[in-house]
Amino acid sequence: MEDAHHGPSNLVLLGPPGAGKGTVAELLVTRLDVPHISSGDMFRAAIRAGTGLGREVAATIKRGELVSDQVTVAVIRERLAAKDAAGGYLLDGFPRTIAQAEALQALSKVSAVINLDVSDDLAVLRISGRRVCTADREIYHLANRPPHVAGVCDRCGGPLIQRDDDRPAAVRHRLQVYHRLTTPLVEFYARRALLLGVDGSLPAIQVRDQILAHLPTRGARPLAAGA
Ligand code: ADP
Numbered sequence: 172m173e174d175a176h177h178g179p180s181n182l183v184l185l186g187p188p189g190a191g192k193g194t195v196a197e198l199l200v201t202r203l204d205v206p207h208i209s210s211g212d213m214f215r216a217a218i219r220a221g222t223g224l225g226r227e228v229a230a231t232i233k234r235g236e237l238v239s240d241q242v243t244v245a246v247i248r249e250r251l252a253a254k255d256a257a258g259g260y261l262l263d264g265f266p267r268t269i270a271q272a273e274a275l276q277a278l279s280k281v282s283a284v285i286n287l288d289v290s291d292d293l294a295v296l297r298i299s300g301r302r303v304c305t306a307d308r309e310i311y312h313l314a315n316r317p318p319h320v321a322g323v324c325d326r327c328g329g330p331l332i333q334r335d336d337d338r339p340a341a342v343r344h345r346l347q348v349y350h351r352l353t354t355p356l357v358e359f360y361a362r363r364a365l366l367l368g369v370d371g372s373l374p375a376i377q378v379r380d381q382i383l384a385h386l387p388t389r390g391a392r393p394l395a396a397g398a
Pocket of ligand 1: 187188189192210211212214231232233235236237238239240243263264265266267268271336345
């Protein structure tokens with residue numbers, strides 16, 4: 172959203188798989204007037220739709236490896252060029268490498284980067300319990316946010332599944348990849364004075380509120396006018 176004093180809210184969510192990026196992003200965009208842009212969701216949508224991109228990335232994602240910077244940056248460049256991102260965006264899952272962060276710097280002026288900090292143990296615990304609705308993509312957790320009826324989406328009645336890359340072997344690999352390739356971004360953004368660290372082990376609503384309280388953009392829409 173445009174802010175007369177601070178310009179658009181160009182936000183990035185950083186954090187390991189299981190940090191709660193997707194959940195917190197959904198909570199944030201109901202209060203900030205910007206689109207939630209998740210590279211992982213875009214890839215999964217392409218896989219479901221059977222597009223050329225989907226066929227290109229499916230095996231890589233299933234193994235828990237990163238899609239190439241070239242392909243990922245091209246997808247995000249196109250997405251950020253869409254009308255709804257002109258007044259700001261909330262990026263979730265991008266950038267994930269220094270090369271991607273540099274590409275983003277060239278594309279757009281990032282206003283803040285939120286680092287959701289969680290331990291590997293908590294990340295594994297959260298991911299192993301994560302279930303996703305195949306119909307409306309709503310996210311559940313067997314312990315933290317169980318559906319009312321096991322295996323069935325509360326919102327739409329669709330079947331809940333475990334993502335292929337949420338299986339234990341792929342999860343351990345994703346965390347290794349995160350520490351090797353994505354952790355350096357914390358330093359990258361800290362040096363540019365853009366980093367906001369948040370304890371990602373807190374309940375999602377509290378994480379959201381801490382972020383809203385600290386955003387440089389005062390981007391929160393008054394509750395009465397918002398969702
Ligand atoms: P998580 O954050 O839980 O790992 P995502 O939904 O963000 O899940 O990403 C799922 C997968 O999609 C990643 O493991 C990776 O293969 C691919 N992916 C998503 N974003 C990127 C990115 N920025 N660069 C490379 N690969 C990506």
